[in-house]
Every structure is written in structure tokens, then in C-alpha cells.
């Protein structure tokens with residue numbers, strides 16, 4: 001049986017034991033690592049974009065008549081929570097070698113932008129909601 005080196009870790013294995021991947025022939029252990037890394041990457045980007053998307057949706061709600069401020073308030077609260085989650089991931093993962101520096105920066109930036117945006121939504125939505133309620137009671 002021919003021996004072959006894993007394209008990632010360089011350890012030698014029986015050729016039949018090596019798996020095909022886009023990095024070449026790799027061992028089972030490295031293939032597991034690659035899968036974990038890609039799951040992690042997806043999770044990180046999901047965490048980064050989640051907050052701004054919610055905040056954007058909340059901002060669009062400002063155009064909705066009557067219930068707009070209430071929706072803004074709710075979406076703002078959800079966005080704030082998601083922004084906090086992104087910052088937590090960034091904080092706990094700051095020494096994690098599995099996270100690339102670009103991902104860490106994106107988490108910090110995404111989390112911060114989302115939190116500031118969300119606070120604006122909560123305040124704007126809150127004021128709008130109070131005005132809408134006041135007008136419906138006194139108008």
C-alpha cells in the first residue's frame with residue numbers, strides 16, 4: 001500500500017485512508033477541523049449581519065402609519081439584543097485562534113453599530129409611540 005501525506009497537516013497515511021477535499025487529499029482529522037471551521041465561519045457572519053438587518057427593518061417601520069413607532073420600538077429592542085450578542089461573541093472570542101482577525105473586527109464593528117442604531121430606534125420608537133398614544137387619547 002502506498003503512503004501519502006495529508007495536504008493540511010502533512011502526516012503520512014495509507015493512501016486509501018485519505019479523503020478528497022478542495023485542499024487536496026487530507027486525513028479524517030483535518031477534514032473534521034475544516035468542517036468545524038466552516039460552521040464557525042457561517043455562525044460568525046450570521047451573528048454580524050443579524051443585528052444590522054433587524055435595525056434596518058426597524059428603521060423601515062418608521063414609515064408605517066400608526067403602528068410604526070411601536071414596531072420600531074420592538075425591532076429596536078431585538079436589534080439591541082442581537083448587537084449585544086455580537087459584542088459578547090467578540091469579547092469571549094478575542095483570544096480564540098479559530099476566529100480570524102477580520103471576523104473579530106467585523107463582530108466588534110457590527111455589534112457596536114447595531115447597538116448605537118438600536119438605541120436610536122428604541123428612543124425614536126419610544127417617543128413616537130408615546131406621541132401616538134397621547135394623540136389617540138386626547139385627539
Ligand SMILES: [Zn+2]
Pocket residue numbers: 006007008009010011026027028029030031
Ligand atoms: Zn491531516
